Amino acid sequence: xxxxxxxxxAETMPETEAPAMTDGFHLVIDxxxxxxxxxxxxxxxxxxxxxxxxxxxxxxxxxxxxxxxNAGNAAAIAGYLTQKPxxxxxxxxxxxxxxxxxxxxxxxxxxxxxxxxxxxxxxxxDLQQGDYExxxxxxxxxxxxxxxxxxxxxxxxGIGVARAIRAAVSGRPGGVYLDLPxxxxxxxxxxxxxxxxxxxxxxxxxxQLPSPQSxxxxxxxxxxxxxxxxxxxxxxxxxxxDAAIRALVERSGIPYLPMSMxxxxxxxxxxxxxxxARSFVLAESDVVMLIGARLNWLLSHGKGKTxxxxxxxxxxxxxxxxxxxxxxxxxxxxxxxxSCVAALLDGIDASFPKPGAAWLDAVNERKxxxxxxxxxxxxxxxxxxxxxxxxxxxxxxxxxxxxVTVVNEGANTLDFARSIIDMYEPRKRLDCGTWGIMGIGMGxxxxxxxxxxxxxxxxEGDSAFGFSGxxxxxxxxxxxxxxxxxxxxxxVYRGTDQNPSGGSDVAPxxxxxxxxxxxLIEAFGGRGYHAxxxxxxxxxxxxxxxxxxxxxxxxxxxxxxxxxxGRLTNLNPQSAAHKK
Ligand code: ADP
Ligand code: TZD
Numbered sequence: 001x002x003x004x005x006x007x008x009x010a011e012t013m014p015e016t017e018a019p020a021m022t023d024g025f026h027l028v029i030d031x032x033x034x035x036x037x038x039x040x041x042x043x044x045x046x047x048x049x050x051x052x053x054x055x056x057x058x059x060x061x062x063x064x065x066x067x068x069x070n071a072g073n074a075a076a077i078a079g080y081l082t083q084k085p086x087x088x089x090x091x092x093x094x095x096x097x098x099x100x101x102x103x104x105x106x107x108x109x110x111x112x113x114x115x116x117x118x119x120x121x122x123x124x125x126d127l128q129q130g131d132y133e134x135x136x137x138x139x140x141x142x143x144x145x146x147x148x149x150x151x152x153x154x155x156x157x158g159i160g161v162a163r164a165i166r167a168a169v170s171g172r173p174g175g176v177y178l179d180l181p182x183x184x185x186x187x188x189x190x191x192x193x194x195x196x197x198x199x200x201x202x203x204x205x206x207x208q209l210p211s212p213q214s215x216x217x218x219x220x221x222x223x224x225x226x227x228x229x230x231x232x233x234x235x236x237x238x239x240x241x242d243a244a245i246r247a248l249v250e251r252s253g254i255p256y257l258p259m260s261m262x263x264x265x266x267x268x269x270x271x272x273x274x275x276x277a278r279s280f281v282l283a284e285s286d287v288v289m290l291i292g293a294r295l296n297w298l299l300s301h302g303k304g305k306t307x308x309x310x311x312x313x314x315x316x317x318x319x320x321x322x323x324x325x326x327x328x329x330x331x332x333x334x335x336x337x338x339s340c341v342a343a344l345l346d347g348i349d350a351s352f353p354k355p356g357a358a359w360l361d362a363v364n365e366r367k368x369x370x371x372x373x374x375x376x377x378x379x380x381x382x383x384x385x386x387x388x389x390x391x392x393x394x395x396x397x398x399x400x401x402x403x404v405t406v407v408n409e410g411a412n413t414l415d416f417a418r419s420i421i422d423m424y425e426p427r428k429r430l431d432c433g434t435w436g437i438m439g440i441g442m443g444x445x446x447x448x449x450x451x452x453x454x455x456x457x458x459x460e461g462d463s464a465f466g467f468s469g470x471x472x473x474x475x476x477x478x479x480x481x482x483x484x485x486x487x488x489x490x491x492v493y494r495g496t497d498q499n500p501s502g503g504s505d506v507a508p509x510x511x512x513x514x515x516x517x518x519x520l521i522e523a524f525g526g527r528g529y530h531a532x533x534x535x536x537x538x539x540x541x542x543x544x545x546x547x548x549x550x551x552x553x554x555x556x557x558x559x560x561x562x563x564x565x566g567r568l569t570n571l572n573p574q575s576a577a578h579k580k
Pocket of ligand 2: 409410411412413414436437438439460461462463464465487489491492493494562566
């Protein structure tokens with residue numbers, strides 16, 4: 001049997017010997033590497049252990065996790081940060097299912113990723129004869145992915161990987177599932193035929209130019225505005241059209257509002273930021289230009305009390321079917337954000353009407369009033385420390401270290417951090433996104449640390465942290481510059497609920513009181529801090545950043561602070577009978 005190797009140049013092949021061979025394992029790795037994908041986030045086991053091993057041997061970075069969901073979240077955020085699909089590798093059935101939540105979350109958030117899972121024997125799976133880890137993975141993945149493919153023959157691996165890459169990043173990005181049966185990985189073919197079967201994807205995410213008419217229409221609507229507003233979503237952050245977006249905002253003079261993950265696209269202390277007057281501008285504006293943001297629940301579906309009087313929307317998006325999804329859109333501009341914003345900029349010269357002083361003054365007045373109110377709240381130093389006094393410290397630390405990536409999840413921890421911590425650089429705030437999902441914390445932190453090579457601070461509710469907490473071992477294993485701050489208030493939302501039955505179990509939202517999360521990281525050689533005052537928290541954070549190593553700060557927060565569901569109280573149905 002000929003030795004199985006990676007691709008070998010035909011010239012170097014001795015003529016008399018059997019041709020050099022390659023196999024499915026090598027071809028999968030070669031196909032990804034050929035397309036510039038150099039990192040695998042995954043968890044090994046049958047049938048992909050050798051795939052991970054070989055990937056590392058061939059120079060890929062292989063980051064091995066403790067649970068596939070976290071590997072998937074790391075891959076998804078890597079995709080968001082780099083515009084290249086993040087790769088997640090799992091075993092069959094249960095490993096695949098563990099990764100599937102991350103794939104679905106990536107699709108929901110428009111993050112490009114590829115979930116590659118090994119799968120069991122098709123003949124046995126399809127007859128339901130009870131194979132090891134039997135599952136019809138392709139069909140299960142399909143509704144949760146932008147696309148799903150299975151490769152059955154080694155000679156099709158190149159095409160399968162090319163299709164997966166293209167599907168993940170072109171148009172509206174999303175999660176793609178790639179099913180690799182165990183048998184495929186062991187299939188052999190000549191190295192030369194294998195090399196020829198690989199595909200280098202050309203122009204994976206082609207620019208999509210908006211039609212000139214759509215641009216004209218949008219400019220006309222914008223010109224007619226008395227109280228215009230620009231709303232930036234994470235699609236705008238993803239598009240990496242940072243300079244053009246900033247130019248559009250500044251040249252037009254229009255107040256803008258960043259959605260959570262678009263914070264920092266322009267620095268949050270920019271004079272035109274209307275973040276501190278959010279409710280006011282949403283209700284009072286008459287023309288709103290959405291750039292890479294959907295009118296979903298996060299924006300009250302574009303209607304109702306939040307939005308006040310009827311208004312006209314301009315929407316820039318790459319997906320034509322997003323338009324009119326919730327309310328009528330007066331001026332859709334379909335294309336990639338870079339091209340759309342450039343086309344709009346061409347139509348905004350010095351003669352373009354600036355928003356009137358009455359509108360800008362009203363926005364600024366509201367903004368300053370709210371900022372003063374917030375400053376007064378943040379200046380307080382209650383004992384025990386509460387969300388605000390702890391977040392004041394984090395706000396200052398991020399201001400002093402603007403290139404830090406902030407990962408954020410929880411309920412109150414999320415809502416307060418979003419509004420208190422200013423961001424100064426694009427794509428530095430990563431959070432629960434479109435689903436409001438808990439569990440992205442450590443996966444996103446690891447993905448961001450690996451991709452940026454820079455400091456990450458993960459600001460975590462104690463409940464939120466628990467979903468991915470075991471990955472502190474992963475963070476320690478790879479010595480990543482991640483500082484986790486657990487906002488420890490003894491429970492989900494708060495730690496004060498009582499068991500209404502009077503029984504000995506604690507209430508469903510309550511955890512072990514006074515838990516020492518800092519001890520968790522020490523078990524793996526990381527550094528733990530216990531902080532119960534803003535001064536202690538500040539010292540710990542500064543040391544963590546100077547160290548650039550794995551750190552967990554257990555930040556003790558008043559267990560009575562915060563509200564149930566954070567700011568989503570309106571979405572939280574309560575039993576009428578339960579209310580006293
Ligand atoms: P947010 O939650 O920040 O409001 P959403 O995730 O709801 O943002 O919206 C992102 C939107 O951006 C999606 O509708 C998506 O189709 C769009 N999008 C993503 N990338 C691009 C791009 N490069 N060009 C244009 N639109 C994009
Ligand atoms: N499960 C998943 C996967 N996502 C969710 N969003 C929830 C459960 C429900 N949930 C929230 O929406 S927030 C939250 C849960 C469990 C945790 C809130 O508690 P916390 O944060 O300790 O993380 P605060 O700051 O103490 O409120």
